[in-house]
Amino acid sequence: MPTIDMKSRTDFRPMLRKAVMMFFLVLSAVVPALAQETPKSFMDDPINHPMAPLYLVTALLFITLILVIIVAIYMLRILNTFVEQAEKERAKKLGITYAPSVSWWTKFWDEFNAAVPVAKEQDIDTGHEYDGIRELDNHLPPWWKGILYGSMVWAVIYLFAYHVIGSLPLSGAEYENELATAAEQVRAYRATQPVTVIDENALTYSSDAAILSNGQKVFISNNCQQCHRQDGGGNAIGPNLTDTYWIHGGSIKNIFQTIKNGVVEKGMPAWGKVMSPTDVRDVAFYVMSLQGSNPKEAKAPQGTLYAPETPTAPADSTMGGK
Ligand code: HEC
CATH class of the missing domain: 1.10.760.10 (Cytochrome c-like domain)
Structure with a gap:
């Protein structure tokens, strides 16, 4: 049975990809600037802080970017509906079956959940039925198992890194380290101050x-x-x-x-x-x-x-x- 060549559809994916790339480019330029330490805490006096203009511009940039992305996604969806509609009509005129293309997102989502389609529910029916409610033998969704196995792997890494090899400091040691760093900073600061010894x-x-x-x-x-x-x-x-x-x-x-x-x-x-x-x-x-x-x-x-x-x-x- 002939189907419509899906390549004829307007493809917005490169545009979206560009927008996402731009977003991360700006992000990578801004993050190191944010990480720069300033002696006074920003929260103490946000308005007079030397970094305040940069933070403000960054925040505005982020908000604008997010808005642009949201609007772009909506536009894409609307355009897609139009295109689909047109294709349906064309298929009808040509007397062929319309087969919608499956988006990467749908594919990903299906794999992510791996839910048994409603049409195939009979295959996993346990035969237990009460008042019209049937019990299905669904397996755990892949995302759930991913989290489970991921945390198991992480637990092993954590155990080795923190408790067996001790290459990373535990909370107590981390606290001591911070105190030591602070004491060192105080010492360094004092060293820069003129010492007046009054005899x-x-x-x-x-x-x-x-x-x-x-x-x-x-x-x-x-x-x-x-x-x-x-x-x-x-x-x-x-x-x-x-x-x-x-x-x-x-x-x-x-x-x-x-x-x-x-x-x-x-x-x-x-x-x-x-x-x-x-x-x-x-x-x-x-x-x-x-x-x-x-x-x-x-x-x-x-x-x-x-x-x-x-x-x-x-x-x-x-x-x-x-
Ligand atoms: C809370 C009250 C109080 C404050 C504040 C205070 N003093 Fe005094 N000061 C006293 C008292 C009371 C005495 C007397 C102590 C005694 O009887 O041995 C005294 C005694 C003195 C003496 C010795 C006087 C003597 O006859 O030997 C000096 C000098 C002095 N103060 C200077 C200062 C200076 C400078 C400051 C500020 C940096 C200051 N005081 C702040 C209460 C105070």
Whole structure:
């Protein structure tokens, strides 16, 4: 029996193939760019992130591509129906039987499921019938078996790789590795930062403007003023820092150490734990610079009179908090 030559049909497959190829080409160009690490997490501040424009463009590109593919598939289907219709009519005119071509997708789907066609159900009928419901002896679909065998093979690979040879790290080791990597990153970062070692025994006060202005900034931003007043005159909590009487000594070294180690039991925090040594030095210099500023309604003197002429032992012996 003669059939219609199916080659005469418009073939849209090359077009679709091109579209899919384009999609993967763009994907392969974009993925390495996305994988590039940026120091700050994107989620912290998506709008100001340096990669934000690229991400946005990529997202738009993806959406457009997906839309184009969906529309293309729909157009193809509509065109196919028209072509089929035309072929049917032509076959009718020529008086031949119309035999639709089987698409690769139908072939694939049939193989994928390997379901017994309804016409051949008798072959697998078990003969069990209840109220018109018949039991068929269907085998498991190939896709299902594929998953089963695939996971069995994977289980063996996994067992060998993770437990027998140990070539891949288990979750615990993976976690340790990440911690080690992070520690290494911290170490590397610290190495790039200038290290300022402040020798507290060799401190000499200077009225360096840069140091004092940073010291003032530290004094205000670390809430020193809450306990010592904005002008250092002292309040109900902290002592007056502008007079010549000191509880813990008035030398620059004493002041530095009091700020660094604090007098925790008396309510003076240990700032060395939260501040850089430079900041501690700068604020100590700033406190020193407040000497004799005589603010109004300053707190009454506490401690002992500090005489700068004898800046050694006596002051140190009164060091508290140790
Ligand atoms: C939570 C309150 C509080 C804050 C904040 C605070 N201090 Fe104090 N500070 C105190 C108290 C209380 C004392 C007295 C400790 C004592 O009696 O031994 C003190 C003592 C001191 C002394 C020694 C005074 C002396 O007479 O020997 C210095 C210097 C000082 N503070 C500087 C600072 C600086 C600089 C800051 C900010 C970085 C700061 N303090 C923040 C409560 C505070």
